[in-house]
Amino acid sequence: MIFAQAAKCLGNIGRSFSWAWLDTVCRYRRSKIGPIWETINILFLVGGMTVVSSAVIGGRPAQNLPYIGLGMITWTAISALVNDGTSTFLINASYITGSTMPIDLYIGRTVCKSFITFCHHIVLYVLALIFLPVYFGWLSLFSLVGLALLFINGYWMVGVLAFLSARFRDLEMIVRNLMQVAFFVTPIFWSHTLLVGARRAIVDWNPFFYFLELVRRPLLGELPPFYFYIVVLSMTALGYALLYLVYRRLRPYLPLFV
Amino acid sequence: MTHVRLAHVEVKIPIYEGAARRFIRLPSLSRARVGSADVTRSPGVLWVHALHDLTLSLAEGERVAVIGPNGAGKTTLLRVLAGIYPCSSGIRELSGSVGALLAANMALNSDATGYENIRLVSTLEGWPKDRLKDYIADIEEFTELGEYLGLPLRVYSAGMAARLSFAMATIRAPDILLIDENIGAGDAQFQEKARRRVDQFLGRVKIIVIASHSTELLRSICRKGLLLDGGKMEFFGALDQALALYARIGQRPAAAAR
Numbered sequence: 001m002i003f004a005q006a007a008k009c010l011g012n013i014g015r016s017f018s019w020a021w022l023d024t025v026c027r028y029r030r031s032k033i034g035p036i037w038e039t040i041n042i043l044f045l046v047g048g049m050t051v052v053s054s055a056v057i058g059g060r061p062a063q064n065l066p067y068i069g070l071g072m073i074t075w076t077a078i079s080a081l082v083n084d085g086t087s088t089f090l091i092n093a094s095y096i097t098g099s100t101m102p103i104d105l106y107i108g109r110t111v112c113k114s115f116i117t118f119c120h121h122i123v124l125y126v127l128a129l130i131f132l133p134v135y136f137g138w139l140s141l142f143s144l145v146g147l148a149l150l151f152i153n154g155y156w157m158v159g160v161l162a163f164l165s166a167r168f169r170d171l172e173m174i175v176r177n178l179m180q181v182a183f184f185v186t187p188i189f190w191s192h193t194l195l196v197g198a199r200r201a202i203v204d205w206n207p208f209f210y211f212l213e214l215v216r217r218p219l220l221g222e223l224p225p226f227y228f229y230i231v232v233l234s235m236t237a238l239g240y241a242l243l244y245l246v247y248r249r250l251r252p253y254l255p256l257f258v
Numbered sequence: 259m260t261h262v263r264l265a266h267v268e269v270k271i272p273i274y275e276g277a278a279r280r281f282i283r284l285p286s287l288s289r290a291r292v293g294s295a296d297v298t299r300s301p302g303v304l305w306v307h308a309l310h311d312l313t314l315s316l317a318e319g320e321r322v323a324v325i326g327p328n329g330a331g332k333t334t335l336l337r338v339l340a341g342i343y344p345c346s347s348g349i350r351e352l353s354g355s356v357g358a359l360l361a362a363n364m365a366l367n368s369d370a371t372g373y374e375n376i377r378l379v380s381t382l383e384g385w386p387k388d389r390l391k392d393y394i395a396d397i398e399e400f401t402e403l404g405e406y407l408g409l410p411l412r413v414y415s416a417g418m419a420a421r422l423s424f425a426m427a428t429i430r431a432p433d434i435l436l437i438d439e440n441i442g443a444g445d446a447q448f449q450e451k452a453r454r455r456v457d458q459f460l461g462r463v464k465i466i467v468i469a470s471h472s473t474e475l476l477r478s479i480c481r482k483g484l485l486l487d488g489g490k491m492e493f494f495g496a497l498d499q500a501l502a503l504y505a506r507i508g509q510r511p512a513a514a515a516r
Contacts, residue, residue, distance in 0.1 A: 015381050018381045022366075022374060022378050026410075095366075096342075097360075098342075100342065100358050101382060101383075
């Protein structure tokens with residue numbers, strides 16, 4: 001029963017992607033350089049963060065750039081999943097109350113949208129590979145595992161947050177604020193090695209840290225410790241269990257309160 | 259065997275208020291004067307009783323017009339039939355595929371063109387790919403929108419959007435077709451076409467339920483009428499009788515109607 005439903009959701013991902021794709025295409029239609037804006041935005045963000053971080057924390061900007069750049073790109077994807085997750089059902093409210101389309105199409109629409117945006121940003125990494133002495137080798141491939149895990153987990157995050165924040169309208173604001181704090185306490189533009197002793201708890205108990213490192217470390221030529229994968233896989237299992245519970249509890253009533 | 263059965267269905271729509279513990283006093287629902295058959299209160303929630311004890315059975319071949327004043331529960335009834343709203347109590351039984359045209363506009367993206375929207379709907383609803391060309395030709399022929407199909411939906415008039423939505427919703431002839439209001443937005447010529455289309459696939463569509471204020475349209479498509487008032491089914495039988503009763507309700511003062 002659950003498996004049949006899961007298989008259906010999996011099949012619907014392709015459909016969600018078409019929807020997210022059309023959203024993206026339409027967004028660019030009236031812009032002169034369209035998709036390049038996304039890339040330019042993240043370029044400026046990364047450039048600024050690198051300069052500031054190098055001045056405050058130390059190191060040469062050219063050395064810090066790949067670390068901070070990949071950190072920012074991955075973090076942008078994580079925070080897009082979490083933040084857009086909260087508004088997923090609210091922006092689709094008219095379809096939820098007006099059509100019989102399955103609910104996972106909306107979740108997929110948000111996940112695919114963040115994935116498409118991520119693809120714009122990763123162009124920057126490709127450019128860096130060409131023009132800067134950035135590591136590239138077999139280990140880089142491991143970041144694909146990290147990426148897959150990130151978006152697989154993104155699906156339950158979006159789902160859970162979509163249901164809960166459709167019912168509890170304060171959640172959207174709470175999440176948005178927490179994500180702002182998370183940006184600073186996650187080692188995106190600073191290294192986790194700066195933390196010693198009890199302060200390590202900031203990263204050890206930070207779920208985002210593990211997702212970030214599974215994507216970033218292999219791209220910089222370092223394999224993440226094995227237990228990082230265990231942590232993320234456990235989060236995946238727990239997350240989908242949570243999604244199932246929330247779905248069971250709230251799905252029937254969603255059109256009444258969305 | 260296609261059929262629809264509702265037994266003692268009640269629908270209560272919750273209105274949650276989170277204002278209970280706010281520091282700043284804002285206009286809140288907690289002082290709304292409620293306490294009637296239509297609206298009741300439980301802690302933190304107002305309940306709007308949209309449908310009261312509704313029992314209904316529709317068999318193959320029935321074409322039902324749902325009529326009643328604004329707020330009578332017409333849309334709610336259609337949403338219950340479509341399986342969008344859950345029943346607070348009572349039983350809903352339905353066998354057969356459902357096609358619902360409930361939102362004023364089925365457009366999935368108003369910045370996208372008519373064709374793009376058609377293609378997206380075809381993907382989301384899983385129309386067979388090899389027939390897509392025929393479907394598009396059919397929609398072109400039926401909607402008579404011509405070059406507008408190549409323009410963004412936001413420039414369509416309400417009637418044009420209604421034509422497109424109706425064409426898309428009816429293209430595959432579901433067993434049970436539910437339509438709310440929106441074909442009323444079409445002009446006389448379109449309503450005639452809509453009637454012919456409904457007649458044409460009457461062999462395939464087994465049950466039709468339409469809510470509308472257009473008496474002419476209802477007369478041309480339906481034989482039976484279901485009169486709703488204040489969430490209760492006042493009458494279900496011959497359309498002429500239902501319309502006559504409805505006219506009598508209209509003559510009563512609004513306050514007495516409840």
